[in-house]
Amino acid sequence: MLTAKGAATRRRIIEGAAAEIREMGVAATTLDGILGRTATSKSQVFHYFPGGKEELLLAVAAREADRVLEDQEPHLGDLGTWQTWDAWRDAVVERYRRQGVNCPLGLLVTELGRTTPAAQQLTAQLVDRWQAALRAGIERMQVAGAIDAAVDAGRTAAAIVAAIQGGVVILMSTGRIIHLEAALDTMMAFLRSAAPTDVPGHDEE
Amino acid sequence: MLTAKGAATRRRIIEGAAAEIREMGVAATTLDGILGRTATSKSQVFHYFPGGKEELLLAVAAREADRVLEDQEPHLGDLGTWQTWDAWRDAVVERYRRQGVNCPLGLLVTELGRTTPAAQQLTAQLVDRWQAALRAGIERMQVAGAIDAAVDAGRTAAAIVAAIQGGVVILMSTGRIIHLEAALDTMMAFLRSAAPTDVPGHDEE
Structure with a gap:
């Protein structure tokens, strides 16, 4: 120690x-x-x-993974109202707009070897933590009655992480941020469409 | 010639x-x-x-990009009913399940240098073509009255491409396909939630 x-x-x-x-x-x-x-x-x-260079790079990658989540605070840990969801959405777009085509974590994971167990574990842990935070936010909205309890919070959180990841990859590959914005906005529209009060005449199937 | x-x-x-x-x-x-x-x-x-190796690799990458779209046919070109949308969704998941953690196009783009103009153009063209096909499908559903005309077809198509891309990147990085499935299913749920007939009592805001 x-x-x-x-x-x-x-x-x-x-x-x-x-x-x-x-x-x-x-x-x-x-x-x-x-x-x-x-x-x-x-x-x-x-x-x-x-372990030399590889161990240091792995520690730096872990630090960058932490930073991905830190940069979404205080919003990510506080997704209890539509207002905080909107603020979080804007913070994510701003973070990646600033970052542009170079993602330090992505470059480090590529350098470490994307398919090595250490890199896979690091990526999986980031995905899990990100997803857990979003899931907690969806569940809070469900408890508050703002999102239908029938929505699968875990699966929807996984979808949102994927949508962001895809938007970032397209940004890194083409320089365009529109996909990240569209992906986030469509996910938000889905969550809002799942608000029970939005569909007063909705037939239960 | x-x-x-x-x-x-x-x-x-x-x-x-x-x-x-x-x-x-x-x-x-x-x-x-x-x-x-x-x-x-x-x-x-x-x-x-x-141009030697680089020119050949670029031609191979273009061929792999074509294949990404071909592998989604005949469904991608025929997204006129919910049945064909579901068949397309399954074809995408199956394609990437078979492919697993190694994406030939991704590896080629990395080899060519993700940020080189040639690689960026290739990726941008694939994204554009994919998005145009999905947009045409959403517009057909709108004409048929199955999706609300107020949905922004182009932006939603961009979101779907991003969601798939993110699911594939997480699959490549972690070996898990659940994110791709969740991303596609959530996008499909969004499109279905935007079906005018699904919300007969929906208040126009």
């Missing part, structure tokens, strides 16, 4: 490496660049990351 | 290279492997692809 000081140093190396990679790209990032930026020595880096 | 025989030879080289890449992966594919499989000579390959 790391001491508080050790944990802080490890954290500083990860943050510095993440910043270096965001600025230079994965390919152009060197150990020297990271050492210079973090004011650490090579032996410190290998002390905290005995 | 190529003669008929020349076009056939060019086509044979592309198909052979595509098959070789599907079997071996991009990295392990060699010119000799392609020559052996297509019964062509090195000088023939450079005659039809003077």
Whole structure:
């Protein structure tokens, strides 16, 4: 177990490496660049990351995955009204508009090897956490009577994560953000259409 | 302009290279492997692809992009009833279930460099064609009175393409197909919820 000081140093190396990679790209990032930026020595880096480059890249990827969720706060953790859902939608679009065609996490996962167990686990965990937060939000809206209880909250949350992911991939591949916006808006329209009060004369089938 | 025989030879080289890449992966594919499989000579390959490896890979990527759409036929071109929409949905899921974690087009685009103009143009064209076909299907349903005329067909088509893309990326990254299914099903539920006959008592806002 790391001491508080050790944990802080490890954290500083990860943050510095993440910043270096965001600025230079994965390919152009060197150990020297990271050492210079973090004011650490090579032996410190290998002390905290005995697995070397791959272990450090994996830690940076985990940090970037955390950031994907952090950048959606405080909205993602507070999806209890349509107002917060709308604010969350705007925050997601803004985050990816700022980020543009270069997704640090996507590049790191590609570098680590998309199909390696470590990269798969990292991606799966991010998807799971993202989905759980959205599911909790849908369930809150169901408890509040704003979304029909018959909607499968978990499956709909999975669909929303997929829709965002697809919008981001198309943004990264074409430079266009319209797909991300359309995907989010259509998912929101689906949730709103599932509001019991919206369909007063709806026949139960 | 190529003669008929020349076009056939060019086509044979592309198909052979595509098959070789599907079997071996991009990295392990060699010119000799392609020559052996297509019964062509090195000088023939450079005659039809003077730009060499990159030009050939781009032609193979274009072929794989065509195949993405072909594999959705005859359903994608015939989205005039809920029955054909359901058949299309199942065909998409089956295609990607068979394909699993390795997407030949995705790997080729990564190899060509996702952000190169040629790769971006290829991806954008595929997205546009896919979206146009879905838009035509939504518009047919609107003309038939099965989907509310107020639904933005183009934007919804863009959302569906994004949702599929995201489901496929999560499948490639985690091995799970549930996101693709959930994304498609939620989009279909949205379209069905926009059927005018489904909400006889719906208040116009």
